[in-house]
Amino acid sequence: RRQRQMCIRDRNYxxxxxxxxxxxxxxxxxxxxxxxxxxxxxxxxAYLQLGNLLRERGHHDRALQLxxxxxxxxxxxxxxxxxxxxxxxxDFAALGRIDRxxxxxxxxxxxxxxxxxxxxxxxxxxxxxxxxxxxSSLRDVGKIDKSYGGEKRAGYLASVADALIRDxxxxxxxxxxxxxxxxxxxxxxxxxxxxxxAVKRGDLDASVRNLExxxxxxxxxxxxxxxxxxxxxxxxxxxxxxxxxxRDLLKRNPGEARILTELASFYEKKGEIDEAVRLLEEERELxxxxxxxxxxxxSLYLQRGETQAxxxxxxxxxxxxxxxxxxxxxxxxxxxxxxxxxxxxCSSFDTFTRDYEKIDR
Numbered sequence: 001r002r003q004r005q006m007c008i009r010d011r012n013y014x015x016x017x018x019x020x021x022x023x024x025x026x027x028x029x030x031x032x033x034x035x036x037x038x039x040x041x042x043x044x045x046a047y048l049q050l051g052n053l054l055r056e057r058g059h060h061d062r063a064l065q066l067x068x069x070x071x072x073x074x075x076x077x078x079x080x081x082x083x084x085x086x087x088x089x090x091d092f093a094a095l096g097r098i099d100r101x102x103x104x105x106x107x108x109x110x111x112x113x114x115x116x117x118x119x120x121x122x123x124x125x126x127x128x129x130x131x132x133x134x135x136s137s138l139r140d141v142g143k144i145d146k147s148y149g150g151e152k153r154a155g156y157l158a159s160v161a162d163a164l165i166r167d168x169x170x171x172x173x174x175x176x177x178x179x180x181x182x183x184x185x186x187x188x189x190x191x192x193x194x195x196x197x198a199v200k201r202g203d204l205d206a207s208v209r210n211l212e213x214x215x216x217x218x219x220x221x222x223x224x225x226x227x228x229x230x231x232x233x234x235x236x237x238x239x240x241x242x243x244x245x246x247r248d249l250l251k252r253n254p255g256e257a258r259i260l261t262e263l264a265s266f267y268e269k270k271g272e273i274d275e276a277v278r279l280l281e282e283e284r285e286l287x288x289x290x291x292x293x294x295x296x297x298x299s300l301y302l303q304r305g306e307t308q309a310x311x312x313x314x315x316x317x318x319x320x321x322x323x324x325x326x327x328x329x330x331x332x333x334x335x336x337x338x339x340x341x342x343x344x345x346c347s348s349f350d351t352f353t354r355d356y357e358k359i360d361r
Contacts, residue, residue, distance in 0.1 A: 013039065014046045026053060044070060044080045048087055055094050064091040082108065086120050098128045115145045123347040131160045131176070150184040152349055155341035158189035162336065163344055165197065173197070186217045189340045195225060196338070204232040212245065219253045221339070226262060242266055257283075257290035264296055268303075276300055288313075327352040 017032035033050040041047075047070055055063035070076070070084045085108045092101035105121045108114075118141045125134035138156055142148040157180035164173035174197070180190035191214040198207035211225045233242050246263040253259060260283055267276035280287050280297045287293040294313055301310035327336045330353055334345040340352050 014041050014043055017046070017049070021049065026056075029053060030057075044073065044076065044084070048080075048083055051087055051091070055091055060091060060094045064088070064095065067091055078112070082112075082114060082117060086117065089120060089124065093124060093127065098124060102128070113140075113144060115141045115148075118144075119347075126344065126347065131157075151187060152342070154180040154184035154187035154190050155349065157183060158187060158193055158338075159340050159342040159344045162189075162193055162338055162340060165193070170197065170201075186213075187341075188214060188218055188221075189338060189342075191217065192221065192225070193338050196228065199228045199232060202235075204236045207232045215249060216252070219249070219256060219259075222249070222256070222258055255286065257286050257293040260286065261290070261293040261296050264293075264300070268300065273300055273303055277304070327354055 013032050013036035017029045017036060020026070020029035020032060030050070030053045033046055033053065036043075036046050037050055047066055051063040051066040054060075054066065067084055067088045071088070076084065085104060089101040089104045092098070092104060102121065102124050105117055105124065109117050109121060118137050122134050122137035122141065125131075125137055135153060135156065138148060138153055142153070157176045161173040161176040161180065164170070164176065177190055177194045177197070180187055181194065184190070191210050195207050195210035195214060198204070198210060208229055211229050214221055214225060229245065230242060233239060233245075243263070243266055246259060246266060250256065250259045250263060260280065264276040264279050267273075267279065277297070277300045280293065280300070287297055298310040298313035301307075301313060327339055328334070329336075329343040329346065329348065330351045331348045332343065332346040334343050336352060342349055343351055
């Protein structure tokens, strides 16, 4: 009877620890798992989770010893063996023994082709600065999980290029950007960074080509990249090409008030005020729903001396805040000035957002 009561109590420690983990109460989970293990808990997961929590708190050696102890168990199933091996690799990596961590996972990978193991290898190679082997591991993942195709590989290569640029290795970064565009010709990060880098080095044709392609893929970056396109065209003496560019964009995106506003601004700069007013008045319903377009039309009315019309137009303006051009990773909070699709800090895909409030904390 006493043994039965002890078993029930042991089991409750582990179950309570799982509840604590689910609820994000890691300190409570650590206490409960420690008690469960001391009382002889039989579940492999209890030792696995305890080791992971110890590692997260900086007790790397204790985590390693705990996970090593699990490897001698003969009752490990395939999934348990994988989980323990990945945990061991994480322990070695936390101790700075990246090569040993890679060796540990490669031994498992030779026996079984598992996407989780391969992705863990990808993270380790990336952390080790071996970007080509990291890409190779990502390619291996894609052979099993088709969602890790060319678009994700291009996103990874663009992220590597971004890191190299920040490190002052721009020529090397250019090679990775070329490879990214070959992997996926519509990669937003690759097109964005390629266009911005081309502007910096004065390659005007390349900047316009990449940024125009970016807007063909996603018009949402219009406000961010338009100043760069304008700068490139003006410096190349191709001012009139801006009209062609804006009209083509408007034809492909007829509901975009921002493009309409910029086209009107183009005519205003040329001194063709009446043409700018005509353009905006033809889309009055669209203009009245956009603050920037409404303000532009009001300004044009004032230039023509039509004060009452300008006042009526301004009454429709809603002063909304503009979007920032800083991007945050929802998982780890990593910050980027480019719209990356891969976070080099936590190896997560598709986690960047402009909204800081959406970060998981």
